[in-house]
Amino acid sequence: EAGVTQFPSHSVIEKGQTVTLRCDPISGHDNLYWYRRVMGKEIKFLLHFVKESKQDESGMPNNRFLAERTGGTYSTLKVQPAELEDSGVYFCASSQLTYEQYFGPGTRLTVT
Amino acid sequence: AQSVTQPDIHITVSEGASLELRCNYSYGATPYLFWYVQSPGQGLQLLLKYFSGDTLVQGIKGFEAEFKRSQSSFNLRKPSVHWSDAAEYFCAVAPGDTGNQFYFGTGTSLTVIP
Numbered sequence: 001e002a003g004v005t006q007f008p009s010h011s012v013i014e015k016g017q018t019v020t021l022r023c024d025p026i027s028g029h030d031n032l033y034w035y036r037r038v039m040g041k042e043i044k045f046l047l048h049f050v051k052e053s054k055q056d057e058s059g060m061p062n063n064r065f066l067a068e069r070t071g072g073t074y075s076t077l078k079v080q081p082a083e084l085e086d087s088g089v090y091f092c093a094s095s096q097l098t099y100e101q102y103f104g105p106g107t108r109l110t111v112t
Numbered sequence: 113a114q115s116v117t118q119p120d121i122h123i124t125v126s127e128g129a130s131l132e133l134r135c136n137y138s139y140g141a142t143p144y145l146f147w148y149v150q151s152p153g154q155g156l157q158l159l160l161k162y163f164s165g166d167t168l169v170q171g172i173k174g175f176e177a178e179f180k181r182s183q184s185s186f187n188l189r190k191p192s193v194h195w196s197d198a199a200e201y202f203c204a205v206a207p208g209d210t211g212n213q214f215y216f217g218t219g220t221s222l223t224v225i226p
Contacts, residue, residue, distance in 0.1 A: 045213035103156035
């Protein structure tokens with residue numbers, strides 16, 4: 001069974017540019033989560049999808065971040081325009097059962 | 113405020129030595145508790161979890177953790193560390209009453225020396 005995959009693994013962009021991160025959950029998992037780890041800090045929750053609906057987006061830092069989940073399958077997280085403080089590792093996780101979250105390898109975003 | 117504390121940012125142990133990684137949390141009720149490990153280039157892998165019942169839980173790769181309600185702790189242990197255990201370890205908590213999100217500690221980086 002394929003795990004959670006994320007693309008790209010690493011992205012370097014300049015301040016003001018746009019970046020789109022993609023997450024493919026484990027097949028059949030209705031729940032999809034985005035988390036972010038800023039260097040040296042804890043991994044923080046961003047939002048939670050149930051199928052294509054946003055269940056909880058309380059962790060989204062501001063309106064420069066837009067998450068979508070097309071047809072309840074893969075998800076994208078767009079940052080527009082990117083700021084320096086957006087640098088970090090973005091993790092995606094999926095689950096079918098509550099509290100059984102499977103994490104992807106993360107996308108390292110560097111904003112210069 | 114809800115928080116998860118991993119007081120040790122970095123730990124170095126010799127191969128074959130025992131290991132204990134500390135985790136404390138602050139929540140009103142007993143949350144669901146997890147330990148994850150991240151090896152370089154890999155995703156977060158679940159080592160073990162505690163929901164209820166026996167407070168000593170066994171996980172993969174020879175790890176175990178003990179939930180102590182009185183201390184609000186969930187420390188991870190391994191009796192004999194292998195070089196392949198070098199990685200970053202994260203304690204996570206799911207309060208259960210505030211949705212499905214996890215709260216993580218800042219992580220502990222483990223170095224294993226021969």
